[in-house]
Amino acid sequence: MAAPSSGVTALLAWFAQEGEDLPWRRTRDRYSILVAETMLQATQVARVAPRYERWIARWPTVETLSGASLGDALAEWHGLGYPRRARNLHTTAGVIAESGWPPSGDLTALPGVGPYTAAAIRCFADGEALLPVDTNVARVLARRFPAGWPGTPPGEGWAVGQALMDLGRRYCKARSPRCDDGCPIRQGCPAADSGDVSANDPPRRRQGRYEGSLRQRRGRLLGELAASGSISMGQDREAASSLVADGLALERDGALVPVE
Numbered sequence: 001m002a003a004p005s006s007g008v009t010a011l012l013a014w015f016a017q018e019g020e021d022l023p024w025r026r027t028r029d030r031y032s033i034l035v036a037e038t039m040l041q042a043t044q045v046a047r048v049a050p051r052y053e054r055w056i057a058r059w060p061t062v063e064t065l066s067g068a069s070l071g072d073a074l075a076e077w078h079g080l081g082y083p084r085r086a087r088n089l090h091t092t093a094g095v096i097a098e099s100g101w102p103p104s105g106d107l108t109a110l111p112g113v114g115p116y117t118a119a120a121i122r123c124f125a126d127g128e129a130l131l132p133v134d135t136n137v138a139r140v141l142a143r144r145f146p147a148g149w150p151g152t153p154p155g156e157g158w159a160v161g162q163a164l165m166d167l168g169r170r171y172c173k174a175r176s177p178r179c180d181d182g183c184p185i186r187q188g189c190p191a192a193d194s195g196d197v198s199a200n201d202p203p204r205r206r207q208g209r210y211e212g213s214l215r216q217r218r219g220r221l222l223g224e225l226a227a228s229g230s231i232s233m234g235q236d237r238e239a240a241s242s243l244v245a246d247g248l249a250l251e252r253d254g255a256l257v258p259v260e
Helices: 006-018 030-040 045-058 062-066 070-077 084-099 104-109 115-125 135-144 157-170 190-194 214-228 237-245
Strands: 250-252 255-257
Touching: 006 157, 030 045, 030 084, 030 115, 045 070, 062 084, 070 084, 070 214, 104 115, 115 157, 135 157, 135 190, 214 237, 214 255, 237 250, 237 255
Parallel strands: none
Antiparallel strands: 250 255
């Protein structure tokens, strides 16, 4: 087998010394990885860490989560955004509790598990040499390894995946990349050498304005619902109706109430 490239070797050496200590990195449990990756889909690491620990303390297994009500899961999720993720996680826990985990190649059959999350489970729980490519990893690959990933050394699948994510968050940032401020794989980087680091970045998807959006209003209603247990549909009928349509709340006698 060919020796790993100098860039991969340097990346792994740096991660061994400087990798972040995150709670989901202390386990290889598939369910725990699924919870973490579902939370991380659209929420920053710093916000996820304490919420992940609280969730796992409350529901440490698929069986305990599947035995909880969807309403409780949505209330616990509040503040992380995109509550459909909590609904999918709750549904998936029920599927796994009843039928077990599907084969590795069929993980995307689980509700809310797309190609990225499936790859993350296989890499971070099962140790497979797959690259879970999120926006940070895609950016690092496009800049530092434009000819393609040179290969993962045997037994290093977990470390490589985590190292690329740390590098993307801490050095190879979308804005103001820290190329000459300690990047461990700066040497030989085509993007940094070119002087135009972002020239070949993957396209970025723009998000609409959050303030005043339907997403913000939905989140506000879910928060009030978790606190009070019932809200008039007339308080914000559009947002309330959309929550009902998505199965995130119920309408009963003109009021918005938690799902059971």
